[in-house]
Amino acid sequence: MGFWRQRVTAWKRDRRVLWLGYVLVALALALLPFAIDTTIGRTWVRVLDFALLYVMLALGLNIVVGFAGLLDLGYIAFYAVGAYTWALLASPQLGLHLPFWMILPLGAGLAALFGVLLGAPTLRLRGDYLAIVTLGFGEIIRIFLNNLDHPVNITNGPIGINRIDPISVVGFELTRTHEIFGITFSGAHLHYYVFLLAALASIFICIRLEDSRIGRAWIAIREDEIAAQSMGINTRNVKLLAFAMGATFGGVAGGLFSSFQGFVSPESFILLESIMVLCMVVLGGMGHVAGVVLGALLLATLPEVLRHTASPVQQQLFGEVILDPESLRMLLFGLALILVMLLRPAGLWPSPTRKREFADAERQATGRTGAAATG
Amino acid sequence: MDIFLQQVLNGLVLGSVYALVALGYTMVYGILGLINFAHGEVVMIGAMVALTVLNGLAGAAIGAPPQVVIAAALAAAIAVCMGLSFSIERVAYRPLRRAPRLAPLITAIGVSILLQNIAMLIWGRQYHTFPRLLPPTPHNIAGATITDLQIGIMVVCAVIMGGLLVLVQRTRLGRAMRATAENPTVAGLMGVNINRIISATFVIGAAMGAVAGVLVAANYSIAHYSMGFTLGLKAFTAAVLGGIGNLGGAMLGGLLLGLIESIGAGYIGDLTGGFLGSHYQDVFAFLVLITVLVFRPTGLMGERVAERA
């Protein structure tokens, strides 16, 4: 055992091995959609595309909930802001067709602005009060999107906006199927690469943030706001920054979603989506970037895996389909949420520090649960 | 003027139901600091069970007087919801009492999804017509109308809330509940069986939820497996508006939210000259909530939570 560990550490120290590892991973990621496409079908490329969007969303929410400890139940609003910014500025709806490199930053900026707008009045609120206000904020945004068709038609209301421009670089439209060097790239494949880059950038930013001055300030606020304040942290600005940063991720993801789908309507931004993203963060391991990514990938693909397996597995076990696959899918999903939390309350992959704290709390076994909630 | 009075009455009926459901949220929150997301689903199960019993007894045609049938349905709904809520707490929340605070929130969401889909399997996807409990004779009060059932809803809600206050303030169980809410460790040292008290809280909340479910379904003559979610959300908002964890606050918040929605939807269009319409009813409710919380960050009556913070 000891021998192997020494060898492994030696390998890890070797930079060449490190670079080789990076190249291998990059190659694997680049080939992934083709491997999936040929083995289990193109549906899964599309599922993966959305999973990557959820990775961005979960990472964004993780900044607010995981790092800064501010419970946000209306996060999907920023996704909506990003999506509608793109939809309005690049579709026949308002007759505008701006290029993507202008809209994407604009959407992100607008989402950040909304993040500050949400954050500013709620600075004094704690815990569950904040949760309900953010929930309300999310609903307000959705209701406005659903109703801004009257008296002046801006968002086209419940009907949604169609024929949204795809990302296109000098006439190369990402939604079309292209032949490059004899390899066929479908829209789903091409978006995979774009989303992958965006998700990797998000992961990189989050990891850097966590170790930065701001990141530590967030964590300080999460652990004890009063102590953080007395250490000279400007809690107001730092909290607003968390909201703005988190919202930016949502805004970018929303824009990408809009261009990928070519259609947006308020149905995509319901409360359940906010709850889903929160589940990803908590289930994966709040505050831990790798855990959150894992949570997002799992929860985004799990319902689809269940969708594909619910019927065949039943057929195999009982010889017939007893429960409709769709009911079973949601039943199992609910059950999975409960079981994972019961077995791993700190998430599937919690950060090492968080895990230690949790173990300490377990050992001491004192104080009320509520103390953690409000403290 | 009769229109305004009518809107107030509409709001009070709606608000009474919100208040009754909100009590379930607030009791659990007061004791555990947990948002019991599954409470709305418990309310739905209550309505569905009552529906089954009512239809079953009507179908069996045993000739029982309607009062007996209604009582049986209500009793069944209450019993099932109590049992359900008791098991939910045991299975999904109790093991997580010392876990990070968001863990039980996620299991609550899981329970909510689970219950909704189980209900879909049992009662099907379609909307059910809830049988008439009382004849819909409208009464005229100064130009506004109200039915017997609506009066009944307000009376039942008032009685239950009053009973709950007496229970919490005057009885041994109530004292134990308050002590547990204040500090479970110390309460435990003082000889309070915390687990039993927490179970009791869940069970009482569920019983009220069951009654609320039956009343809502009867009032709108409709029951559906997804009816609990929105209702639960509104009730939760009401509880926060009043100051979550505070019984009086839940009642106040519920009634207030009902009135805001009713009067807001009724007059917002006219007040803004048709620029904003009744589609902003919920925006209005949430804006009031945000405004209240900005000036009173612990809700209207939520001092106790402030102390803890």
Place this chain on the structure above:
Amino acid sequence: MDIERHGVTRRVLAAVCSVAVAAVLGACGKKEEQPATTDGTTSALERVVKIGHAGPLTGPIAHLGKDNENGVRLAIEEANAAGLVIGGEKIRFELISEDDEANPQKGTVVAQKLVDAKVAGVIGHLNSGTTIPASKIYHDAGIPQISPSATNVDYTHQGFKTAFRVMANDAQQGKVLGEYAVKKLGAKKIAVIDDRSAYGKGLADQFEAAAKTAGAQIITREFTDTTKTDFTAILTSIKGKRPDLIFYGGMDSQAGPMMKQIKNLGVRAIYLAGDGVQTTQFLTLAGPEGESAYASSPGVPLDKMPGGKEFAEKYQKRFNQPIQLYAPYAYDAMNAMIEAMKAADSVDPAKYLPALASIQYQGVTGLVQFDEKGDIKGGSISLYQVKNNKWEYLETVG
């Protein structure tokens, strides 16, 4: 520290294992589908043709999604029982029904899944919000799609040759209703309510425009949303304005309770709604208070159509529940598709698509015939009124 690292490795391993298990499960699922295509019980000459259906099978409007699925299922079962021969092969249809959760994003995933499964055609989706983004995927794959219920005008106006619908779009129905309200029912002051869904808004907007043109005054426009059951606030506000007629753009599950509240509040106005309300569900939900309400439905009444009454009976017998709403349209859509396959003598989408575009098929909801965009041609609209807790046919307009 070492222990910590070890723990991480173990967890990564566990994660990898679980992914592998999921992949194996997925692969099992794949494998399972293949034997089904060459089922042992069938003769060697039989060819299995997969047909896709998509709609919300979970969530608040799951009953409508299932209803559509049932319509398609019935058509397929009948065709299989009849033993079709197309292109010299005995054809057996197999239904793949997917749940799109009424969520546009899931809608595209499900669409891709149906394309991957190599379906010959798709009946769906239910909502316009899922139908539109999904239609692009079917179009790219060259698979014909017939929506039994999406009414958003945009769906067939994207230039996709593969997109069809058998339901009159919002513009057609709203116009008829608006004129009917003013000219036949004599309404002068009208209150309009919509449920803020794509369907309700579209219908209410068209109704409002047509009623205004016909000379009526729209005194108020109120709104609710699809999750609400309490309408007392907006109804009270409407009562204060004393309209002759209330128009509702929305579904039966809300119109039922709304009708009761209208009567309880003592609002005296004619109640008129679209096809979403002309259902048996509305009759049970509204009860005696639903009396004398008006509603329209595209096409000619089911019991006046050849085979219509039988369809309703067959449906009841097969699924042990009455038709919810759009099942007859889903049934017709499927049959029209089969008819096109017969006409082209091929189940290959590329080959039978032209036949579908020029189809003339007499279904239970009327003549299925598409215009150049893929909309149903010359949809007539019938009006009904509740009398003795039954929908009584009044007349067919347009």
